[in-house]
Amino acid sequence: MTTSQSLDASALRAASQGSGGSGGSGAALAVLCTAQALDIMNLSSVNMALPGMARDWNASPGQLSWVVSAYSLMFAGFLMVAGRAADLYGRRRALLCGMAVFAAASAVVWASHSLLLAVAARAVQGAGAAVTVSAALGLIGALWRTEPGRSRALGAFGAMGGVGLAFGLVVGGALAGSIGWRSMFAVNVLVVVALIAGVLALIPADAPVDRAHGRLDLPGAALVTVGLLGLSFASTRFGANAADAPGWAAAALAVALLTGFGLWQRRADQPLVPPAVWKRPNLAAALAVAVLMYAGWVGVNYFAALLLQNVLGFSPLATGVAFLPLAVGGTLLPLVAGRLLPRLGARRLMLFGLTCYTIGLALFSLVGPGANYWAVILPLLVVLVIGLSQTFVSANVTALSGAGTGEQALAGALFNTALQVGGGLGLAVLSTVAATAGDDVLGGYRAAFLTAAGLSLAALLTVAVAVRGPRSPSG
Secondary structure, three states, X not given: OOHXXXXXXXXXXXXXXXOOOOOOOHHHHHXXXXXXXXXXXXXXXXXXXXXXXXXXXXXXXXXXXXXXXXXXHHHHHHHHHHXXXXXXXXXXXXXXXXXXXXXXXXXXXXXXXXXXXXXXXXHHHHHHHHHHHHHXXXXXXXXXXXXXXXXXXXXXXXXXXXXXHHHHHHHHHHHHHHOOOHHHHHHHHHHHHHHHHHHHHHOOOOOOOOHHHOOOOHHHHHHHHHHHHHHHHHHHHHHHOOOOXXXXXXXXXXXXXXHHHHHHHHHOOOOOOOHHHHOOOOHHHHHHHHHHHXXXXXXXXXXXXXXXXHOOOOOHHHHXXXXXXXXXXXXXXXXXXXXXXXXXXXXXXXXXXHHHHHHHHHHHXXXXXXXXHHHHHHHHHHHHHHHHHHHHHHHHHXXXXXXXXXOHHHHHHHHHHHHHHHHHHHHHHHHHHHHHOOOOHHHHHHHHHHHHHHHHHHHHHHHHHHOOOOOOOOO
16 A cells, blocks of 8 residues: 555544544644644745844845745745655655754754854755645645535635735734744744644554655756746846846756756656646646736735835835735635635636636726725725635645545645746736836836736636636545
């Protein structure tokens, strides 16, 4: 019996309290969701530690930016390899290893005596987060295999990602302001210790590794990881300057490596992404939707903040408060999507979500000086977060639908990788559009919003044409 088959068998025998008839328990889901929230929270909370780091190490803003970038780059680069490794060697094992690496790296940042050491530890922390998120999503796919449990579990998992992003700044600011920036990383260690105890108590153990089940494609892993790292690095450079020479060099290297990865997968005996994965109905369409959807979302967050401050005259604090509906909606609405999915199906919910999303983005391009927050901005933010949340959960379910017992973590990793790639490329593309289109700042912002609407419309057309329906969310 393979590792993943053993886990699935254990899951199906497990108690089903709170899981809607699936094999996972509500307590197990809480542990997996908290792990997701912690990993995503560390993408944003670290921003509140930067002023303290600058004082301690006399670091410049450019140097400090690597404290943020090192984590996000490694997180994006390691997702696919982490997902495949979790499927091959055990998702529970991978989850525990990812958490341990994350906690150890957090401890190193806490004790760091230099910026260089902190940046290196943040990179390792990002890799640990990639393993944790991939394994956790794979476990959800394995433990909750029937409806409505699977949709609700994925809705909760997505909601906790929203919680992590929304409250990362709040928690980080409270800790950095009251105790000191190092306390943020000490708290990480304490939370992970509690999560590891929860995993050991609540998640069924993996079977011994079956070598006959397969081995990790190391050449493929190296090609795709370095390629994705290069692509992510290029995206961060292009976001500031579309003509950046190091960014173009990294982009060229990334394209070469990812092309080499595609060619290698055709001849590898045991490819990192088995050919059968790409034959699954709707997978490629779900990944395309993820790229296009998140490309617009990351860019719109950036330009909406600039619009409120530079055109409508909001202060930074007022801008943060203005975006609170996104935080609340991003937390609650994925749960609603998880309940709607079994009734409507993933295709219909994606069409609905992307329609709202496209309309909201297009209408944002009409916002100008004097626009009232309550009458104009707030309704548009509500439309956007409704569209994003419904699309995110239904696309995630579509990506996992039909995944075999040994492919759950890989399917989730492919989806998360698509999100990361889309976010990076979207910010780079929209920043370039805003800088080159329009006669003034507002004209550039409007061009960026219209471009984001075009990306969302492309995602809508992809669903309409390429996603087979009606389908049940469970595939």
